[in-house]
Structure formats: C-alpha cells, structure tokens
Amino acid sequence: MLQRQGLIKDKATEKATGTQLLDRAVAILSYLGSAGEQGAKSAELAEAVDLTQPTAHRIIAALERHGLIEREEATRRYRLGLSLFVLGAQAADGTGFRRICHPALLRLAAETGDTVFLMARSGFNTVCVDRQEGSYMIDSLTGQVGGQIPLGVGPASQAILAFLPPEEAEIILETNAPQYDNFNGLSNSEIANRLPEIRDQGYAFDHGRLVEGISAIAVPILPHGRDVVGSLAINMTSARLQPERLPQLIDLLQREVKAIEESINPLDLAIKRRR
Secondary structure: OHHHHHHHHHHHHHOOOHHHHHHHHHHHHHHHHHHHHHOEOHHHHHHHOOOOHHHHHHHHHHHHHOOOEEEEOOOOEEEEOHHHHHHHHHHHOOOOHHHHHHHHHHHHHHHHOOEEEEEEEEOOEEEEEEEEOOOOOOOOOOOOOOOEEEOOOOHHHHHHHOOOOHHHHHHHHHHHHHHHOOOOOOOHHHHHHHHHHHHHHOOEEEEOOOOOOEEEEEEEEOOOOOOOOEEEEEEEEHHHOOOOHHHHHHHHHHHHHHHHHHHOOHHHHHHHHHO
C-alpha cells in the first residue's frame, strides 16, 4: 500500500509545473544551507522537503550536475557546491555594492584590529556580503560570507530593520518571531522596542546580550534617495570594548558609512539593475 501511494505521489510530481519543481529544488538548497558542513544524505533531504525518494533523487541529480550541490563519496552526504559560491559572489557585487564597501572594511579592520562585516537584507533575513578579519579574530552568527540570520537578530540586522518602513518591519518581526527564541531568548517585542532608539541614535549596539562575551556595533547604510541598503558592523570580545572606546568606534563606522553613501549613485545602480 505504501509503495502504491509512493507511485501515485511520484506520478503527480512528474506532472508538476516548472515553478513547483523549482520550489522543491530551492527547498533542498535551503535545507543544505542550514545543514552546513555536515551536509545530508538523499533520504534525509527527501524527508525534509516531503518528496518521494525517486523524485528527490532526480532533483538532487540535476542540482549536482550543475555543480550547485556536491556529494562526498566517503560519507555519501550532500553539501552546497562551489558553483553557488561563485553565483553568490557575483550577486553580492551585482550593483558594485561589495566593491564600493570593501576598502572601508579593510581600513576599519586595520585601524581597530577587530572583525568588520558588511551586511545586507535578503527577504526576511540578513546576509553577510563581505567580512574582514582584524588581528583579533572571532566567530559570528552568520559565519563566513553568504551566511545569514533572521532580520532582527543582532545589531547589524537591527540597524537595517530599524530603517525599513514601519509596516514592513512589523511584518518581518511577526514572520520571524518563532525563530527569535533560538537566539538567547530574543523576542519580537524586545527587538521592536529597540528600533526607535536605533533610529534616534543612528546605530545599533549589543554588549553581550546576544552572545555572552561578544559585543557588536552597527551603522546603517542609507544612500540619499534610497531605502536602507545594508549595514557596516564591528564585532569584538566584550573585554575589548571599554566605555571610552565605544564613541571612537561609532565615529569610525559613521565616517566610513558616510563615504560609502556618497559613493553610491542611485541612478547608476538603477541603470545597472535594468541591464
């Protein structure tokens, strides 16, 4: 009976539209992105995205053929492929945003010794577009370039969220609310209460609330005539953030962000998007 049900389900899948198949392929990619370096076996992928084994196998084979995922022969586990990294790098600099901002990351990392991040919005998430290690290296919630966290988690993310239209920010908070508790007990109400202060002072700050012993400061990037396009953040151990150092770091971030904002021409970016 189970085998017959599987055949019926598989035949229905064969008739699925191109959009449905694309949705299922994206679901597999998203799951592997969450799995990280551990990866997942095909059976696990099929169960995670609610597909029969034959259907999952066909989609997995197509993704592997295009280099979007790859399988380690020894463990037979799938991971995201390097082709995705190439596409991600191209997307990150599709408007020249990463190229414009990278010198600022280099200067800040050299001057402070801390790790600097360039973050941007991706739907309901915040994605790390670029990062530069200083002499004091630490890990972060987003990990390497391409890592992402829900919008609202951490100063870099909150600096973006605070400057979105209020109605849009409210929808994001409601949608991401079930995920917030996974980040040291955050709640959508706690995040929402921080947003007015962030707008007033022009930066977001966390002194060990999200991750014990880690502090972060972030300033939104708000080019003239455009919505917020991202944020620039400095992460460090809380022990390195003495009270007198905070205003110095905020000043450095704001100086670099001002230069970035003046370098971004809304008309040029609009033309590039149309090409």
